[in-house]
Amino acid sequence: MNFGLYASYLGMRARQQRLDMLANNIANASTSGFKADRLLYRSVAASENDPVQTQTVQEGDAQLTPVKRGVDVGVVTSQATDFSQGSVRDTGRALDVSLEGDGFLCVQTARGERYTRQGSLTLDQSGQLVTPQGDLVVGDGGPITIPPGEVSIGVDGTVSSNGQIAGKLKIVEFANPNQALTKEGASLFAATGKEKAVEASNTRVVQGSLEMSNVNSLVEMVAMMQNTREFESMQRSVSMLMNDIGRTISSELGKL
Amino acid sequence: MTKALFTAATGMEAQQKNVDNIANNLANSSTVGFKRTRLEFQDLLYQNLRTPGGAANASTVLPVGLQIGLGARAISSERIFQQGDFKQTENPLDLVIEGSGFFQVRQTNGELAYTRAGSFHLNAEGQIVTAGGESLEPAITIPTDATSITIGTDGTVSVTQPGQTNAQTVGQLQLATFANPAGLNSLGRNLFQETAASGQATVGSPDANGLGRINQGFIEGSNVNVVEELVNMISAQRAYETNSKVITAADHMLSTINQAVSG
Numbered sequence: 001m002n003f004g005l006y007a008s009y010l011g012m013r014a015r016q017q018r019l020d021m022l023a024n025n026i027a028n029a030s031t032s033g034f035k036a037d038r039l040l041y042r043s044v045a046a047s048e049n050d051p052v053q054t055q056t057v058q059e060g061d062a063q064l065t066p067v068k069r070g071v072d073v074g075v076v077t078s079q080a081t082d083f084s085q086g087s088v089r090d091t092g093r094a095l096d097v098s099l100e101g102d103g104f105l106c107v108q109t110a111r112g113e114r115y116t117r118q119g120s121l122t123l124d125q126s127g128q129l130v131t132p133q134g135d136l137v138v139g140d141g142g143p144i145t146i147p148p149g150e151v152s153i154g155v156d157g158t159v160s161s162n163g164q165i166a167g168k169l170k171i172v173e174f175a176n177p178n179q180a181l182t183k184e185g186a187s188l189f190a191a192t193g194k195e196k197a198v199e200a201s202n203t204r205v206v207q208g209s210l211e212m213s214n215v216n217s218l219v220e221m222v223a224m225m226q227n228t229r230e231f232e233s234m235q236r237s238v239s240m241l242m243n244d245i246g247r248t249i250s251s252e253l254g255k256l
Numbered sequence: 257m258t259k260a261l262f263t264a265a266t267g268m269e270a271q272q273k274n275v276d277n278i279a280n281n282l283a284n285s286s287t288v289g290f291k292r293t294r295l296e297f298q299d300l301l302y303q304n305l306r307t308p309g310g311a312a313n314a315s316t317v318l319p320v321g322l323q324i325g326l327g328a329r330a331i332s333s334e335r336i337f338q339q340g341d342f343k344q345t346e347n348p349l350d351l352v353i354e355g356s357g358f359f360q361v362r363q364t365n366g367e368l369a370y371t372r373a374g375s376f377h378l379n380a381e382g383q384i385v386t387a388g389g390e391s392l393e394p395a396i397t398i399p400t401d402a403t404s405i406t407i408g409t410d411g412t413v414s415v416t417q418p419g420q421t422n423a424q425t426v427g428q429l430q431l432a433t434f435a436n437p438a439g440l441n442s443l444g445r446n447l448f449q450e451t452a453a454s455g456q457a458t459v460g461s462p463d464a465n466g467l468g469r470i471n472q473g474f475i476e477g478s479n480v481n482v483v484e485e486l487v488n489m490i491s492a493q494r495a496y497e498t499n500s501k502v503i504t505a506a507d508h509m510l511s512t513i514n515q516a517v518s519g
Contacts, residue, residue, distance in 0.1 A: 010397065012505065012513075015440075015509070016509065017305070017322070017324060018259045018376070019502070019505060019506060019509065020259040020260045020324045020327070021268070021315060021324050022260070022502065023259070023261075023263035023300070023327070023499075023502045023506070024263050024324060024325035024326065024327060024328075024503055026264065026267055026495070026498050026501075027263050027264060027266050027267025027270065027299075027324070027327040027328040027499060027502075028267070028297065028299050028327075028328045028497055029267070029495045029498065030270065030271065030274060030297050030491070030495055031297040031298060031299055031328050032296065032297070033303075034297075034299055035330075037323070037324075039322075061271045063271045076322060077306075077320065077322055078306060078321055078322050079320060079322045079324070091336075092336075093334075093338065105491070118296075118298070118380050120271065120296050120334060122292075122332075122438050122439075123332065123435055123436035123438070123439075124435075124436055124439070124453065124455075124458075125435055125436060125452055125453055125454060125455035126455060127435035127436065127455065132296045132298075132332040133331065134329050134336065147354075148356065148434075148435065148458070148466050149466045172504075178320055179320070182302075182304075182321070182323060183299070183302045183323055183325065184302065185298070185300050185302055185325070185326075186298045186331070187298045187299060202422070205296065208272050210410050212505065216500045217495065218499070219492065221498060221501060223456050224501065224502065224505050225505075227395070228505050228508050228509060231509050231512060234274065235512045235513070235515065238282035239515075241460045246294055252388055254259065
């Protein structure tokens with residue numbers, strides 16, 4: 001009975017975390033370049049996380065294990081980011097770029113190099129290409145300074161102004177972005193160091209457009225409803241375990 | 257779960273700002289020389305509940321961690337300096353800049369400001385001023401007896417006077433550009449102000465050094481696209497609604513807990 005309660009608790013806790021995550025996805029439905037998070041559930045065997053339960057009880061000659069190895073008593077959660085392409089919106093602004101493919105723009109921050117898919121770039125007071133946060137966008141030869149004039153950005157990321165080449169956007173990719181990157185907020189991803197960034201091979205830069213958030217509000221809403229119902233069922237099992245079964249046992253035991 | 261409540265609140269606040277911004281764009285859809293703004297959003301901090309690479313047990317490590325984000329916020333309102341539509345007015349003091357650049361005007365408090373709204377007028381002294389009374393910098397005075405005013409593509413202002421066959425040059429318009437026009441501070445009244453983010457103004461004659469050409473007899477309409485703004489408004493409204501649904505869901509789950517406790 002205790003395990004049932006514990007399993008229900010873990011399930012409810014997982015649903016709470018899921019709601020937190022869904023809330024963040026929904027809050028970022030208008031954040032360009034945002035990648036939705038998904039919560040992954042993994043069942044836990046009783047023996048895995050709780051060493052107490054692996055202790056065996058000596059009763060006469062028989063060794064009793066309270067819970068058999070391999071019985072699932074609940075869930076733990078982990079998260080994966082959905083790196084699929086968001087819809088691309090035409091903006092007509094010269095310094096808006098969207099990436100078609102798996103690449104990331106490189107950004108120089110005070111904490112080191114970071115990666116982003118948010119392509120609403122702008123210039124700073126000296127004409128250098130920066131993010132709205134003010135972090136320098138990395139080119140193949142350092143920061144890119146754009147002289148005043150008509151800016152054009154080619155599909156390979158070459159930035160030119162009035163026909164003069166100012167630099168080339170550095171675009172990198174990761175074989176497994178879920179392991180290689182963690183979210184840092186401010187639309188930036190930080191490398192975990194598990195994987196080296198390699199130059200993107202199949203990414204095209206599209207000028208004058210922005211990649212929207214890949215959050216699908218409908219999917220998130222449905223997930224949220226399902227989540228609430230699951231939470232309710234678990235609450236039902238908690239109250240069953242606490243009241244119905246508990247009461248039955250105590251009343252039956254009382255008759256003995 | 258109270259996290260979800262606050263996260264949804266940040267989302268609602270961001271969308272509210274979004275609607276405010278759309279409202280201002282729509283309100284200025286007929287303002288001469290108006291440049292629309294667009295809000296840019298970013299995700300907030302992430303809470304690391306499980307770090308990827310941590311030990312799951314003695315032999316395996318967690319392949320993925322658990323990071324939960326804390327919402328969104330509006331990070332910048334980017335002014336889009338796309339050219340607006342040109343409308344022909346035949347008024348000699350209606351000017352448009354075809355290309356980049358701003359008219360340089362002196363405000364009544366003596367400070368310089370910059371504008372794309374080129375519908376100018378004459379004041380009592382014959383000076384060329386904006387509708388708000390700010391004079392062009394350098395100031396150009398039109399003689400009171402002038403019968404016609406001609407402004408060339410390079411900004412040369414000339415007038416013809418009675419009894420004279422040749423037009424006389426009375427001044428030269430100057431345009432200003434910035435390394436980062438999006439960094440200009442909007443003063444309202446169609447005026448922009450130089451900031452540390454925009455960089456210093458580079459002043460020069462029109463139609464040279466990458467500055468735009470002057471066209472007389474036209475005004476530049478607002479670059480607000482009403483249809484686009486309406487679509488943005490609908491999506492902002494929907495996003496706001498969805499965020500409010502998160503609050504409802506979180507509230508529902510909290511009341512479920514209360515039932516469990518009391519039941």
